[in-house]
Amino acid sequence: MSIFSKLIAASIPFIPRPIVGYFAKPYIAGETLEDGVRVVKDLNARGIMATMDVLGESVNSREEALAMRTQCEGVLHAIKDNDLDANLSIKPTQLGLSIDLDFFDENIRVLLDIAKGYDNFVRLDMEDHPFTDDTLAMYRSLRRDYGRHVGVVLQAYLRRTADDLRTLMDEGETNIRLCKGIYVEPEAIAFKGRAEVQDNFKLLTEMGVGGGAYVGIATHDDLLLEHGIAYVKQLGLARENYEFQMLLGVRPKRRDEIVAQGHRLRVYVPFGDQWYAYSTRRLKENPSMAAHVVKAILGFNK
Ligand SMILES: Cc1cc2nc3c(=O)[nH]c(=O)nc-3n(C[C@H](O)[C@H](O)[C@H](O)COP(=O)(O)OP(=O)(O)OC[C@H]3O[C@@H](n4cnc5c(N)ncnc54)[C@H](O)[C@@H]3O)c2cc1C
Incomplete structure (x- = not known):
């Protein structure tokens, strides 16, 4: 910068x-669940999948976390009721990860019970590095009970991520969203150069996709999009076995081109009254x- x-x-x-x-x-998408549903319907009509996110993070009280959980339950019901092609993304600290691990575990399991009942899916977004270990530990425990209904996020800027991915894949069926990472992290644990992060992203794409994990390739970076597209083609992978992911409002033209080429693409649709911090x-x-x-x-x- x-x-x-x-x-x-x-x-x-x-x-x-x-x-x-x-x-x-x-x-x-707007402040309300109705706004989120409207935007997802519009994306679905264009052949684009969605993941819905109730805006909010770093929740410090149990009351707030429970209120967030109620909103997330509402999202899963709305997806079912409106027959949307969408799933749910949550920030672990939004559901109490930084308050108490058992409390978070209770909350996420309530959501996963609903998601599993609807044959849907919940992804644990990845926050900054103090939460990486706990988030990955929770993902491991949850995937034992909820299998393909739960996934996590890995960040290519973290030096540890190749090891994390390898271990997760050795242990079982793995579903990740791969992104560069959005937080400001110390150089001791994170790659800082643009090229370094891109190189690691490519390596992780090949490790994950090539190794049989389900990977959501989440980027708007042309270099990485081209690499992902070329790599799945090289493997002859069926379109159901991977997806691209982008943020709402970012590079919609590029997004539509990727969909027109026959790839599956999911847009991250944030909504809610806590739009200011996100924005x-x-x-x-x-x-x-x-x-x-x-x-x-x-x-x-x-
Ligand atoms: C679906 C999805 C989910 C994500 N989930 C997480 C997560 O759980 N944890 C996490 O740490 N990070 C997450 N991220 C953010 C991610 O880590 C990056 O910070 C972000 O995607 C920007 O990196 P890039 O790969 O798009 O490359 P960049 O090089 O940053 O972007 C490439 C180009 O895309 C455009 N662009 C990118 N971002 C924006 C923007 N915000 N506004 C306008 N234009 C933009 C610009 O034209 C830019 O030149 C997520 C990203 C996506 C797409």
């Missing part, structure tokens, strides 16, 4: 909420968007 971009990213907390809301609009994170990631926000505030867009 350039100094200018860093300055812009740092200024985001001071930008008025309505302006952040305006620029973040493409990245969030500022998205804007920080993409300084060109942030630059538009700053220009709008200064009146340069008029």
